[in-house]
Amino acid sequence: MTAPMTAPAPARTRWDWWEDAVIYQVYPRSFADSDGDGCGDLNGIRDRLGHLRELGVDALWISPFYTSPQADGGYDVADYRAVDPVYGTVGDADALITDAHALGLRVIVDVVPNHCSDQHPWFLRALREGAGSPLRSRFHFRPGRGPGGEEPPNDWISLFGGPAWTRTTEPDGTPGEWYLHLFAAQQPDLNWDSTAVQDEFRSILRFWLDLGVDGFRVDVAHGLVKAPGLPDLGRYEQLGLLGETSVPYFDQDGVHEIYRSWRTLLEEYPGQRIAVAEAWTRTLDRTARYVRPGELHQAFNFKFMNAPWDDVRLRELITTSLAAMGTVDAPTTWTLSNHDVIRHATRYAQGDPARGLRRARAAALLMLALPGSAYLYQGEELGLPEVTDIPDEVRRDPAFHRADGGHGMRDGCRVPLPWSGTRAPYGFGPVPGGPSWLPQPPEWADLSVEAQTGDPRSVLELYRSALRLRRTLPALGAGRSVEWLDLAPGVLAFRRDSDQGAVVCAVNTTGAPVRVTDGGLGALLLCSAEPPVTEHPGEVLLAADSTGWWLAG
Ligand code: NOJ
Ligand code: MG
Numbered sequence: 001m002t003a004p005m006t007a008p009a010p011a012r013t014r015w016d017w018w019e020d021a022v023i024y025q026v027y028p029r030s031f032a033d034s035d036g037d038g039c040g041d042l043n044g045i046r047d048r049l050g051h052l053r054e055l056g057v058d059a060l061w062i063s064p065f066y067t068s069p070q071a072d073g074g075y076d077v078a079d080y081r082a083v084d085p086v087y088g089t090v091g092d093a094d095a096l097i098t099d100a101h102a103l104g105l106r107v108i109v110d111v112v113p114n115h116c117s118d119q120h121p122w123f124l125r126a127l128r129e130g131a132g133s134p135l136r137s138r139f140h141f142r143p144g145r146g147p148g149g150e151e152p153p154n155d156w157i158s159l160f161g162g163p164a165w166t167r168t169t170e171p172d173g174t175p176g177e178w179y180l181h182l183f184a185a186q187q188p189d190l191n192w193d194s195t196a197v198q199d200e201f202r203s204i205l206r207f208w209l210d211l212g213v214d215g216f217r218v219d220v221a222h223g224l225v226k227a228p229g230l231p232d233l234g235r236y237e238q239l240g241l242l243g244e245t246s247v248p249y250f251d252q253d254g255v256h257e258i259y260r261s262w263r264t265l266l267e268e269y270p271g272q273r274i275a276v277a278e279a280w281t282r283t284l285d286r287t288a289r290y291v292r293p294g295e296l297h298q299a300f301n302f303k304f305m306n307a308p309w310d311d312v313r314l315r316e317l318i319t320t321s322l323a324a325m326g327t328v329d330a331p332t333t334w335t336l337s338n339h340d341v342i343r344h345a346t347r348y349a350q351g352d353p354a355r356g357l358r359r360a361r362a363a364a365l366l367m368l369a370l371p372g373s374a375y376l377y378q379g380e381e382l383g384l385p386e387v388t389d390i391p392d393e394v395r396r397d398p399a400f401h402r403a404d405g406g407h408g409m410r411d412g413c414r415v416p417l418p419w420s421g422t423r424a425p426y427g428f429g430p431v432p433g434g435p436s437w438l439p440q441p442p443e444w445a446d447l448s449v450e451a452q453t454g455d456p457r458s459v460l461e462l463y464r465s466a467l468r469l470r471r472t473l474p475a476l477g478a479g480r481s482v483e484w485l486d487l488a489p490g491v492l493a494f495r496r497d498s499d500q501g502a503v504v505c506a507v508n509t510t511g512a513p514v515r516v517t518d519g520g521l522g523a524l525l526l527c528s529a530e531p532p533v534t535e536h537p538g539e540v541l542l543a544a545d546s547t548g549w550w551l552a553g
Contacts, residue, residue: 017272020372021058023057024060025376026045026060027339028045028062028063031044032045033416033428039086040087041092045062055464060107066083070086072183076119077116079120080116081207106214108213115187116190118186118188122138123139126139131143131170138190140188148175149167156248160399165181215273215275217278218276218277245282250280251279256290256292259290259295276298283324287325297330303317304334309348309545311492322371338375338413341410343377345385355545358544361529362508362546362547369505381463394437397409417449421450469525473500474500475502483495485520503550504552505548506547511545517539522551523550526549527547
């Protein structure tokens, strides 16, 4: 009944911390607000480290908290070595890192090297000094095409909608050169051919490493190098991040030289500092290139994140992922949600919240049983759904405004977390009835950390149990392969062995209970829904849309 291993069995018995780390993404604006201004902040995170400790994660990744006009939620950085006053101070960051370490939690921060803010001093000076300014070579400034340079220099389109070029005004008031921005106009792309840019980012990495961070999440890691000459795309449709075609501004071979130099720098520091790539690539083989020996440690598996709830598709994707990462001896880095996508409790069954939540619970146990590292997005441990009825006037996502609301509505996954109490902002801020930068749905009172704690049926207790088991059972940790089991149609099942016992994970992806025989199932460890019913020895009924973990019999 078993299929061949997807990759050669690992020869190793010792793994580095990050090879199976569970890392929790904090979107700082929406996590916890310590000072009551309606925006989350670093001291809010610091106050709530106990939640992460009790949840049982190994590390947190904090999205950008640097000085920024917040044109794109902080992914438009004006000063890479300073904390935005909304979030606190560098001293607060220092204290947060120290407290996290004292609790055994590592801290990863975002680095945003593809672009900076249009308020960054380099860009301001480049504008001020006009065409010919040496500062312009740190960006992509070009004269326009057509009569009077009125047309953009090429046909590239911003990922947030509209052209990827904005025309400048020269210091004398005349229309001037254009500059490239793959994202919002407030996010000019940096030119990575410039040694000043390269040196600056090595220095920025050192600044945060010296402060004690354990690693970096590299924003748009696949975008830094553009094809020479910035050739036209030749077509004009809006391109998604995870396209099937190759484009001249993503995943160019030149980016890898940058990451080899960053790896060397990271290795200079003690304690295994890491970097994880946000690299949207055409294939998993292309993703694997970011985690070759001597490059970055991890790269998010966005193909897995985007996969439909379907056992055949999931099995194929997991197999391909393990094989692709196996060829470079890297772990796979699983994730179901982040601050850019529709929350998976909604995504897995649009329009059917109960089913979406069942699948989200099942998907969490699937992901946490796979070999490799997993990233959780804040609020998924509460089973939060996407908020779909945010009034347009409070939306902040630049993609919403640039594309006339038709594309990229990312505010719905960024609504502040509910912590406690019955009155908004549900403990997000210090004062009941106080502000939160986006409104929270009233039903979130029942989803708060306080409301779910101690309720064995809650999503929160499911995550806590799963992470507790993952810490104690090596078969649920690092590795490179799974042994597939063909239990029943619609059921995704695999076995993982370790020198301290084996575990079987079975996922019923269908909407009806499925009878499973001969699964080699021993004692049940955990299940995401109603406990599987044993009707006869060796025969188990798996609830619809649910996952179970068993010791192997
Ligand atoms: C990816 C980030 O995750 C997203 O939030 C941001 O808008 C873009 N990169 C641009 O920095
Ligand atoms: Mg605040």
